[in-house]
Amino acid sequence: MGNVERCDKTLPVNEMIFYVRRDAALRERWNCDLEGLARDFGLSREEYEALRDRDVRRLNEMGVHQYYIPQILRLFYGASANTNSHPALEAYKRAYPDEAAASERLQERLQERLARGRG
Amino acid sequence: MAEIVAAMAMTHSPGLTGWFDRAPEDQRQQARRALDEMRERLRAARPDVVVLFSNDHLLNWPINNTPEYTVGIGPEHVGPADWYDEWLALAKYRIPGHPALARYLVNEGARRRLAFAYLRDMQFDDGVSVPMHYLNPDGDIPLVPVTMNCTVPPIPTPERAYQVGTTLREMVRAYPGPERVAVLATGGLSHEPGGPRYFWVDEEFDHGFLDLLKQGDHAALLRECTLERMEAAGSGGTAELLAWILTLAFTTGPAEVLAYMPAIAWRSGTGMVVWPSVKN
Numbered sequence: 001m002g003n004v005e006r007c008d009k010t011l012p013v014n015e016m017i018f019y020v021r022r023d024a025a026l027r028e029r030w031n032c033d034l035e036g037l038a039r040d041f042g043l044s045r046e047e048y049e050a051l052r053d054r055d056v057r058r059l060n061e062m063g064v065h066q067y068y069i070p071q072i073l074r075l076f077y078g079a080s081a082n083t084n085s086h087p088a089l090e091a092y093k094r095a096y097p098d099e100a101a102a103s104e105r106l107q108e109r110l111q112e113r114l115a116r117g118r119g
Numbered sequence: 120m121a122e123i124v125a126a127m128a129m130t131h132s133p134g135l136t137g138w139f140d141r142a143p144e145d146q147r148q149q150a151r152r153a154l155d156e157m158r159e160r161l162r163a164a165r166p167d168v169v170v171l172f173s174n175d176h177l178l179n180w181p182i183n184n185t186p187e188y189t190v191g192i193g194p195e196h197v198g199p200a201d202w203y204d205e206w207l208a209l210a211k212y213r214i215p216g217h218p219a220l221a222r223y224l225v226n227e228g229a230r231r232r233l234a235f236a237y238l239r240d241m242q243f244d245d246g247v248s249v250p251m252h253y254l255n256p257d258g259d260i261p262l263v264p265v266t267m268n269c270t271v272p273p274i275p276t277p278e279r280a281y282q283v284g285t286t287l288r289e290m291v292r293a294y295p296g297p298e299r300v301a302v303l304a305t306g307g308l309s310h311e312p313g314g315p316r317y318f319w320v321d322e323e324f325d326h327g328f329l330d331l332l333k334q335g336d337h338a339a340l341l342r343e344c345t346l347e348r349m350e351a352a353g354s355g356g357t358a359e360l361l362a363w364i365l366t367l368a369f370t371t372g373p374a375e376v377l378a379y380m381p382a383i384a385w386r387s388g389t390g391m392v393v394w395p396s397v398k399n
Binding site: 024100 | 134176181182183200201206208270271274311312313314315316317318319320347353354383384386
């Protein structure tokens with residue numbers, strides 16, 4: 001099965017993100033006291049440090065649900081205009097350079113095909 | 120007895136509203152045309168209610184308790200949820216619910232051995248907000264949202280989704296009211312939200328899936344479109360097509376594919392489909 005099966009459903013950070021997204025006061029605390037927030041939700045030191053470092057690959061490997069990782073990045077970098085060049089997405093390109101390069105090549109092939117179609 | 124009057128499916132990529140202009144012009148044109156066509160066909164079917172099948176992106180339920188299905192039973196649905204409006208670049212919308220039908224689905228489902236959770240105040244992410252923006256822009260067609268778990272392991276199988284769709288169709292038909300019911304699936308096509316292949320689209324898988332819909336052979340689709348195949352085409356996202364497979368059970372014959380775009384800018388294989396023939 002795929003990457004989503006890496007998810008550790010019992011990881012405290014997976015519980016924490018659910019509540020932070022839904023609560024403006026917790027989102028505010030995310031910005032000013034992430035360490036205290038992490039402690040209150042029972043995160044391990046390793047979980048907290050991966051969050052603090054915005055470390056996409058480490059978060060994925062420790063079992064954070066893959067859907068939550070971009071949301072963690074949006075909590076740090078903001079949610080508007082979430083294009084492929086948004087800082088949250090640039091963090092993915094740095095974490096997975098091979099996959100990002102493969103997508104870049106695919107994008108170029110698709111654009112050439114579109115250009116040929118127009119020509 | 121209620122009547123099924125339309126069956127449709129579309130991608131709900133947040134990029135369709137949040138950063139629509141970033142896709143190539145050809146893809147934008149295709150998407151606009153297909154969404155206009157879907158909206159017109161939905162109107163032409165004169166539905167009293169839309170029953171929408173999508174997945175909950177871990178918004179309504181925490182990961183320690185994710186129901187397989189959840190029905191929104193409230194008298195009014197308000198979205199997008201606060202965390203999502205900026206991301207989707209959408210203003211708040213209000214759509215009337217259909218509590219009588221929604222509560223019937225929960226209770227009749229239980230009688231038929233289906234455990235449907237329910238919420239009176241459901242929160243809405245891209246799964247409901249993007250399709251409603253395009254297909255129900257005035258919010259005047261009442262809505263019954265039904266969310267599915269397509270992303271928290273264990274992910275249900277396509278066979279299970281089709282089986283639940285079959286029972287839901289029988290339930291809707293047995294509903295003691297004259298409602299004209301449209302069914303709408305949202306999600307897919309290939310994508311891997313938040314995974315290592317976040318920017319990838321699997322065109323070959325998407326074309327294969329849409330070809331199977333065009334053939335209209337449900338058994339063949341269930342044979343070929345396994346959960347393993349969907350996961351290989353984009354983990355944790357492609358399986359949103361379970362909503363399409365559930366909706367397939369409300370249809371008969373070939374689907375008409377209005378558009379397909381391998382839209383890397385929207386980080387999703389993007390498609391719009393209608394079924395000309397529904398099963399009553």
